Amino acid sequence: MAKYTDSAKELLEYVGGSDNISVVTHCATRMRFVLNDSNKADLDKVEEMDLVKGTFTNAGQFQVIIGNEVSTFYNEFTKIAGVGDTSKEDAKVAAKQNMNFLQRMISHLAEIFTPLIPALVVGGLILGFRNVIGAIPEFGPNGNQTLIELSQFWAGTHAFLWLIGEAIFHFLPVGIVWAITRKMGTTQILGIVLGITLVSPQLLNAYAVPGAEAIPFWDFGFATVEMIGYQAQVIPAILAGFVLAYLEIGLRKVIPNVISMIFVPFFALIPAVLIAHVVLGPIGWEIGSWISNIVYSGLTSAFGWLFAAAFGFAYAPLVITGLHHMTNAIDLQLMSEFGGTNLWPMIALSNIAQGSAVVAMIIINRHDEKEKQVSVPSAISCYLGVTEPAMFGINLKYGFPFLAAMIGSMTAAVISVGSGVMANSIGVGGIPGFLSIQADDWAMFFVAMAVAIVVPIILTMIFSKMKMGQNAFERLGKK
Template sequence: MASNEEIAKQVIEAIGGEENVQSIAHCATRLRIMVHDQEKVDKDAVEEIDKVKGAFFNSGQYQIIFGTGTVNRIYEAVTNQGVSGRAKEEVKEDAKKEGTAFQRAIRTFGDVFVPIIPVLVATGLFMGLRGLLTQDQILALFGLTADSIPENFLLFTEVLTDTAFVFLPALVAWSTFRVFGGTPIIGLILGLMLVSPALPNAWDVAEGAAEPLNFFGFIPVTGYQGSVLPAFFAGLIGAKVEKFFRKRVPEALDLIVTPFVVLLIMIVLSLFALGPILHVVENWIFDGTIALLELPFGLSGLIIGFFNQLIVITGVHHIFNFLEIQLLDNLGFNPFNPIITASIAAQGGAALAVAMKTKQKKVKTLAYPTSLSAFLGITEPAVFGVNLRYGKPFIMGLVGGGVAGFVASIFNLKATGMAITVIPGTLLYLNSQLFLYILVNIIAIGVAFTLTYLFGYKDKE
């Protein structure tokens, strides 16, 4: 197998040489390249390069799928060849005129939330571990009961499980300022102001244990613990306000005046206008999501499980991050995750069927690792590298996702966190649901594998 340096040279040559590269960046699985002339890209040559699991143009970018971990090393090797690497935000700026307005908006939403996801994943794992350690059966193994757990230990676990959601507006405002060209630390402070202890706690208000502050007789003001939209729009507008003043305030005064003016304007606007209005919008979105998830007879799982990967290939699936955050914050659990898991596991099952049925060595060497990637929660290599390429395996994967999503809904499965699925996602079900979660994954893989093996793939295709 070629080294990463050799692969980097082959990639540069296949995309038309360094002079054809406008900018280059990477995400979790893909090398994202803006090229000057798409006609100079030798697509067939790219597909033949070692470790490449698929490639396609999307939103003005040529995206080459290498998979989690590998893409970081290939990116480093490419930039070491002298190709100019730029921040992903700059590459997005180059592509901002590509795609529909909706696609551009969702991409931006994704840019804001992707950096936050790792801490939310960790929080979900902490919730899962706490659920495991506090189960009566587990405690009984050590001769303990629920009453035996020290109060200080429970308080310690609350620090681990609650902090990210308590200060979520600070994380969102920080990331939004970063994406829209503001100073991230100003965004962080603005987000912290939205959850200041001086304001009534949003969760206490929701439970009736506290009352909102009433300004001017008609504006209710509370903290925004766990809220997303108020912090997102505060960050978006705040970054624009900051750039406006940076251009007009004399350099000698900029350090003092600009942060002062931005924070003053934005906290007034956030607490008295953006917050109250967007909190209502947030509740509407949440209620709509709940209405979908509560469709009877497992219909929600069937619909979401079938269509999820269709949405993934359009590139607008980052909107799900917002929905899952809302579910965890409002309900304390995430019924969306097991359905998404079903759709992901099914695509892995379809790719595995292709790997086992084909007699072509290159297809095997591509399909086996991409199916493993799907079982670890990343479907792009399997979808773009194998299933979509041959067509029918992707459809069989959709069917498997719908069937297993239906089962997940019937059993009312609920995750303790978000953003990890299939094998890693097991950590979000370390409670009485573990067996059912495994069963849903087996059904997804089994249905997609069987349909693909019997009807979905022939080597001549």
């Protein structure tokens, strides 16, 4: 008998049997189930299993925290359950059957931006480093020079790194349109080409449009079209990408296969480029400016502290619903309009606050070895920007740590916004996030970060003494 045979049989029974499993896969520590009927799963019995360290449901998937041995357990489970292996993409597709319309829309948005996040994080770190060596006059004999003024090496490094920064942010529309064609299953190279037409050097750079004396145009005799680029613009790229994808999908349905290789790309790409520059580009620009102006004005107004408090308090619940993915587009639009974002620092602080609440639970449950197997890795990953294990595995399980983290996040967000902290871009959403903060704002961000660490720890311990999590502790004691 294999090591996990009995546990696998138990879990199979508690999730409703093989017939109730649509798809099952796993990640680094969790089993991910898409169940045909979630009501058939006995959550209490699943959580009472010795092997199981917690459960939660997210994005239409029932997730069971197993730990580092999950891959071995998964192999044993699939043999006993008779459920075939599948990919994470298949699981995502199947999970959408358990989502409502809003959840599906948010899932689509997440699938667009998730492949871009590694590049955006790198870009944020690069911009932050360029700020340190090029914008802080704290060096030299008199302490009033920047590093690039003192050293040719740093001056050359500063100029060289912009090559990467420009590629990531100015040419962002290329990545967005590519991500859409990838998600929609259409021809990705056409998406890349369409994206390039939005940022071509032939066009007037988006950053030069506000101060331009005259805007060049294409003259078709009966009409003219302005030659405006959409560098760093998010919404025009999203609209253009979906038009291209749906044009290609529609054309493939009506054009015979024998000639589709020639005519589908031709009749999809040319109209998409024309529509992008004539209609969608200008409309998307206006929508993006409208959204970014509202957010920026709200955060910098006399009532900015109130907006910050609401966002800081509510961001973690947004993660539960998946609505937090919308902030990626807003952050990128703010960067395009204002050269930075005052929204992202609050996101990093919220992540830190959730991790700090877990640290408090580690101290409270320091004699519970099973709990530490979940809480210690969760706290570490949370401080590095991945919050789901901490939130679903610990904080939501007890309730009061989640509330303590929300209050800590709210307090830190008010400090961040009140002191005008700006980030160069999206970055690592945890303690290393300071590297993406504009160098002049580091001091106040560190103050806000300290608050996001200390307040949740103190409040979690106070709440535990007040027996706010009594029912959860009683259930844990029965295990």
